[in-house]
Amino acid sequence: MKRLSLYMGLAMIAATLLLPGCVGTRKYRTLQENYDAVLLKEREVSARYQDVQRQLSSANTQIKSFEDQLASERANVKALQDALDKCLSSTNQGNVNISKLVDEINASNRYIQHLVNAKNKSDSLNMVLTNNLTRSLSREEMQDVDVQVLKGVVYISLSDNMLYKSGSYEISEQAGETLSKIAKIIMDYSDYEVLVEGNTDNVPISQTNIRNNWDLSALRGSSVVQALQNEYGVDPKRLTAAGRGEYNTVASNDTESGRTRNRRTQIIITPKLDQFMELIDKAPENEATTATDSVPAGMTEVLPIEQP
Known part of the structure; x- marks a missing residue:
């Protein structure tokens, strides 16, 4: 529905632009600027949609990997069970082999x-981390802030349009509020290591x-590190500044939208082992299945076999 409204707005602006003789030069220029702004917004929304699609594809690939492992183990269990059945139908001389099969x-x-x-715990851990990291960010801020949790490591990607003055490594005034919220999250997890990594097109x-x-x-990574230290009180011993230049791309540099995505600063928050365990303990019980819980739908429960 949002995309339809956007296209309708574009159509109305385009129709108005086709009648430059009916409006003054200033109004025509204003309409042209509005039209260009809407086009840019549409490209940003499209890029965001493609990014979400890629994240969904990555999640589906991980789920498929778990399913393949489960299927392989089920096949192994069936083969072992078939072998056990054959042994049970033979003489008592195979008791030793039966014990091994059991x-x-x-x-x-x-x-x-x-x-x-492991799958349920991983999903729950990612959910806890993501919720904690995004709880204080507004919808507008989330347009320039991308949060991902991969294997317990948190990646916060900030666009350079939001962070820096154009063509500079100086932090812009509009970035202050967002950085203060991210700094509070970092302070909440006071034992985590924080790497601030600059990237360009x-x-x-x-x-x-x-x-x-x-x-x-x-320089951009260093600017964010110093802002976190000097303005928001983050312990500098936890902070590392780094730069990866143009060599850590997330999109093609052949298009403006791709270059915009590549110009970013990543804040990478890495828990230590004891923090991993603490977060796992915080995972919602209804999201994690234990050995005594029921097996998820679509999987037949397999009970331990007692030896004869």
């Missing part, structure tokens, strides 16, 4: 349950005091 089947059952628990920089995009990206 142990292998029970071990496979435990491994299947472990995979199920491949357009050469043309400033006398900045040699190349390596310099620019490192």
Whole structure:
């Protein structure tokens, strides 16, 4: 519905632009600027949609991997069960082999349950981290802030349009409120390590005091680190500033929208092992399945086999 409204707005502006003789030059120029702004907004929404699609594809790939492992273990259990049935139908001379098969089947059952628990715990951990990190950000701020949790590591990506003055590494005034919220999140997790990493597109920089995009990206990472330390009180011992220049792309540099996505600063928050365990304990119980819980829908529950 939002996309339809956007296209209708574009159509109305385009229709007005086709009648330049009916309006004054200033009003015509204003309409042209509005039209250009709407076009830019449409491209940003489209880029955001494509990014969400990629994230969804990545999540589906991970789920497919879990499902493949589960299917493989189920096939292994069935093969072992078939072998056990044949042994049970033979003479008592195979008692030793039967005992080994029982142990292998029970071990496979435990491994299947472990995979199920690991997947549910991973999903719950990611949900806890994402909710904690985004709880104080407004909808407008989320347009320039991308939060992802991958294997317990938090990636906060901030667009350079929001953070810096144009073509500079100086923090803009409008970035202050967003950085203050991110700083509060970092302070909440006081034992986590924080890496601030600058990234650029491949357009050469043309400033006398900045040699190349390596310099620019490192200076931008350093600017955010110093802002977190000096303005928001984050312990500098936890902070690391880095720059990756134009070599850590998330989109093609052949288009303006791609270059815009590549110009970003990532704040990477890495928990230590004890923080991982604490977060796992915080995971909602209804999101995590334990060994005594029911097996998820679509999976047949396999009970341990007692030896004869």
